[in-house]
Amino acid sequence: MRRRQSQAHHLVHVLGSFTVTPTCESGDKLTRFGPFSSQCRVGHVKIRRGAWNEELFRVLDAVIQWKSVISWFRRALAAMARRADRPAHSI
Numbered sequence: 001m002r003r004r005q006s007q008a009h010h011l012v013h014v015l016g017s018f019t020v021t022p023t024c025e026s027g028d029k030l031t032r033f034g035p036f037s038s039q040c041r042v043g044h045v046k047i048r049r050g051a052w053n054e055e056l057f058r059v060l061d062a063v064i065q066w067k068s069v070i071s072w073f074r075r076a077l078a079a080m081a082r083r084a085d086r087p088a089h090s091i
Helices: 002-014 029-041 053-082
Strands: none
Touching: 029 053
16 A cells, blocks of 8 residues: 555656646456546547557557456356356366
């Protein structure tokens, strides 16, 4: 917790000419990423061209791939749960 507070304090200091209000995050990162992801899918997010674009897209692509893997595992676990009352060899 102390590390988060020091990060927030540092960012408020660095962004001194802006009005900044640090907040505590709750939930996992993928859940918090959901609203942004939804806005991207419907075209409401614009990315300004810059030297940092390649790195941003690499990171976003990794997040999207990770979300896909999580979805696959979630579906596989749900399928196994549905079959749980069957003999083990049918799983």
